[in-house]
Amino acid sequence: MPSELLHLPIVVPAVLVPVDVVALVLVLLTVFAPRGRSKDAAAPRRRWNRGLPAVLVRIAAMAVGSGIGLVAVWWFGDVQDLFGVSFTPVTRMWVAFLGAAVLLFLVVLVQGGNGRRIVGLGAALAVALTAGLGINVDFGAYRTIGEAVTPNPYPMGSLGHEHAARPAARVVDAATWTAPKGMPRHGRTVSVRIPATVSHFHARPAVVWLPPAAQVADPPTLPVLVALSGQPGQPADMFQTGRLGALLDHYAAAHHGIAPIVVSPDQLGAPGHNPMCVDSRRLGRSATYVMTDTVRWIHQHLDVASGSAAWGIGGFSQGATCAMQFSSAYPEVFGTTLAISSELAPANGDLQHTIEVGFAGSRKAYVRATPEALLAAHTPYHDHLTVFGYGEDDAPYKASTLALRAAADRAGITTRLIVSPGSAHDWNTVRYVLGRGLPAVIAHLGLPVDGVRR
Known part of the structure; x- marks a missing residue:
């Protein structure tokens, strides 16, 4: 063509x-x-x-x-x-x-x-x-x-530096960082293979966005945001349709090339597959793939800070539900969450089918895996932020979002809510919430944002 x-x-x-x-x-x-x-x-x-x-x-x-x-x-x-x-x-x-x-x-x-x-x-x-x-x-x-006929336009490639990553306790001090000569002017989006070493989950290639500062020979230590697509979907969606990279490019241009690194792994396995971000005999070990294989790979290959203060996770729809599950269950890993149109609980068809395929028929296991139950089990949270968003015309996800926000508030999490006017459960909502929610997320990850305090 x-x-x-x-x-x-x-x-x-x-x-x-x-x-x-x-x-x-x-x-x-x-x-x-x-x-x-x-x-x-x-x-x-x-x-x-x-x-x-x-x-x-x-x-x-x-x-x-x-x-x-x-x-x-x-x-x-x-x-x-x-x-x-x-x-x-x-x-x-x-x-x-x-x-x-x-x-x-x-x-x-x-x-x-x-x-x-x-x-x-x-x-x-x-x-x-x-x-x-x-x-x-x-x-x-x-x-x-081109966007309609090319599901993933980002080529397979290396991350650009061969040295081993150096996980550090703190994010680079932006006030003392000086961009070296020859630093790229724009972020780089590339597809990479994250091995399912522990989970053996059949994942498609992930998509990684590297800000200009992460592409130099001696990159600074940066925060990281794990971004999850909706279902049906694929890792490229948050960048190609959600325009996440473009938004972060704009931020990096105003901050000497510094911005969070973004990693979008495949928590689905296929566009129409929904393993609900849990470990299941019938659907695969999606949770282990994200929380073990992907987290380890990030530490091993990227110059990111350690500790929940520098780690965030976000997503849209099914990806937002997963983000809520992971951030609620692993507060020691993720201190920042961006949930756009999250479901109230993981779902694969009706409730009976969800429990059967995802939890081996155990209703108790299903209930324990819901974000509300996870929030209650791990309360109180300390220095955690969750930015919620939904479309004004999306009544079902408005209800689930408000319920999750109330649960997060009860658990001691700082929350913010963004409502996209005139949109529903669609990518118009995603782009609106990303554009207005990223500043708070970036600030909470330890980078400077005018008018937003950590």
Whole structure:
């Protein structure tokens, strides 16, 4: 695919409006266009009289198709909860439009007319494209074609320095740090393989972001943030879709190349896999992979400070739930948490299925693994910060977030809450919360932030 095409934006009106117009015109042609010409003067009236029932059938088919689409969203999204989110009215509308176009095409196939069949197929495809683009805008996922077709754009590579990491007790003093000549101007994002030495978890490559200061020959000791994607998802999501690297690049540019190192391991194993960040015989040892294999790898390969004051963890949706589980259970490792749209508890399907596949059928084990129970078990916490966030229109995750914040407050954790206006369980929320929550996270990790105290 040509590189110019990969960079084509798909969220701007200059692209969306023409696609919408083409889809609308094709649908109208499919429904109302005359069947053909005749030399008989009375033929148009006879054709209209004969065609009117056919037009009404096509309109009725669109209405039925819309209903089928809405029922499908309700059944699979609300009742079965296959996607773990409550879809917005905008997404439901696009699915209804798609259902209408598909059923319209099926009716046209039966009614006949090769020309109308071709136009009907074009209409169905155009509406499918329009719906996909509309849902993408609603979720705030992909900005360009390249992002949509390239799940992980970050190449496999080394971390850039061959010396062994030197874990230190404290983060570099930013006031005395001087950027060396030749230091890169931007952070570097690279995919790396974190071996599952202890867990034997089948993880995909992790993604690491190194600030400019971490790329020099003698890098300073920096804090680290472990970032976890949602599910379905992959480690690159927090950088490609969440734009985490771009936000930290902006911070580093204002602070002589210093910023937290970010490591995004794969806690899922596959986009549709959800091991719930626990150790399970059926789902794998995801918890051990993150808390043992990944934590050890970070200490061995990166110049990061030791101690919970310099370690943070964050994530979105399932990744936020994992972040809450890990930070609550291991306060000696993580002193800072960023939870964007966290679930109240780990979940893989309904409660019965969750307990069966993740906890060997033990309800007690399941309850002990919930963030609320972990917070209560490890209270009081000392010098811990959790930044919570959710979308204003995301009622289920608003409820879970507020409940978790109350539990964290009871446990002695300092909390902050960020609400993304006009967004729901989507990447628009992620970017909003990251943009406004990172300063507090960075400050609590020991780096300077104007107007924010540790």
